[in-house]
Amino acid sequence: MLQNGLDVLDFENTLCLKQPSGGRGSKMPLISLRDLHFNYETPERRVEALRGVSLDIEPGEFVAICGPSGCGKTTLMNIMGTLDRPTSGKHFYDGEDLTAKRPSELADLRARDIGFVFQSFNLIDSLSVYDNIELALLYKREDRRNLRSRILEAMDRVGIAHRAKHLPRQLSGGQQQRCAIARAIVGRPAIILADEPTGNLDSVNAAHIFGILKSLHQEGSTLVVVTHSPSQADQAERVLEMIDGRIQFSRRKLS
Ligand SMILES: Nc1ncnc2c1ncn2[C@@H]1O[C@H](COP(=O)(O)OP(=O)(O)OP(=O)(O)O)[C@@H](O)[C@H]1O
Numbered sequence: 556m557l558q559n560g561l562d563v564l565d566f567e568n569t570l571c572l573k574q575p576s577g578g579r580g581s582k583m584p585l586i587s588l589r590d591l592h593f594n595y596e597t598p599e600r601r602v603e604a605l606r607g608v609s610l611d612i613e614p615g616e617f618v619a620i621c622g623p624s625g626c627g628k629t630t631l632m633n634i635m636g637t638l639d640r641p642t643s644g645k646h647f648y649d650g651e652d653l654t655a656k657r658p659s660e661l662a663d664l665r666a667r668d669i670g671f672v673f674q675s676f677n678l679i680d681s682l683s684v685y686d687n688i689e690l691a692l693l694y695k696r697e698d699r700r701n702l703r704s705r706i707l708e709a710m711d712r713v714g715i716a717h718r719a720k721h722l723p724r725q726l727s728g729g730q731q732q733r734c735a736i737a738r739a740i741v742g743r744p745a746i747i748l749a750d751e752p753t754g755n756l757d758s759v760n761a762a763h764i765f766g767i768l769k770s771l772h773q774e775g776s777t778l779v780v781v782t783h784s785p786s787q788a789d790q791a792e793r794v795l796e797m798i799d800g801r802i803q804f805s806r807r808k809l810s
């Protein structure tokens with residue numbers, strides 16, 4: 556049964572927001588968005604990229620976000636990842652209201668809990684593959700003694716270890732995305748936000764990378780993937796279809 560594009564369960568969970576955070580493992584949604592709007596302001600015009608998005612993502616869930624180009628998928632991911640603040644509406648993470656958080660507090664949250672994989676890689680051009688991945692752990696203030704083995708493990712998982720000393724410009728697009736995924740997963744984040752993570756990969760590599768993301772979800776990570784691939788979306792536990800800045804429907808896989 557759908558209400559305003561969301562299933563009833565999502566609305567029932569709004570009650571949880573009034574409770575103090577129970578931490579992970581509680582019934583508290585990991586991410587809660589309420590009536591979220593986001594406008595891009597340009598000199599010529601205002602673009603209403605999100606127009607009233609309400610959504611709960613439970614700890615450990617695997618959610619796919621689909622929809623036509625320009626419907627607001629990347630904008631929504633950027634807000635869930637605290638890279639942008641909503642123009643209006645509420646954004647809770649693990650029960651905490653992020654609306655009034657300082658930029659430094661949001662940066663700490665990102666470093667600790669969120670692994671990003673962007674549509675366009677976003678690697679640092681002057682750093683090697685190894686150093687790009689290491690940077691994610693340095694932001695996380697990890698024990699330096701464990702860094703090397705963690706980085707090697709992450710590179711191995713995505714098949715980029717043989718290019719550890721290469722700069723991003725010396726890699727193919729697919730290899731750059733492998734590096735970006737290793738950087739996202741090396742800190743073992745609570746949530747992975749992947750915006751078309753396989754968009755630049757051939758079908759064999761895409762299946763491999765998508766398999767890695769799925770295995771991370773099976774190990775406990777919450778996974779949100781933007782995808783144009785129906786076969787990838789079908790593997791998620793829930794599919795959100797966006798149109799014109801809104802969630803048009805939410806479909807749960809029957810278990
Ligand atoms: N920096 C910006 N300034 C102005 N408008 C923007 C900006 N970024 C995105 N938009 C507009 O906001 C809307 C949503 O864009 P968004 O990138 O979220 O779409 P998307 O669903 O991710 O599309 P795609 O599938 O092509 O990646 C689009 O109309 C887009 O043109």
Ligand SMILES: [Mg+2]
Nearest residue numbers: 628629674750
């Ligand atoms: Mg996009």
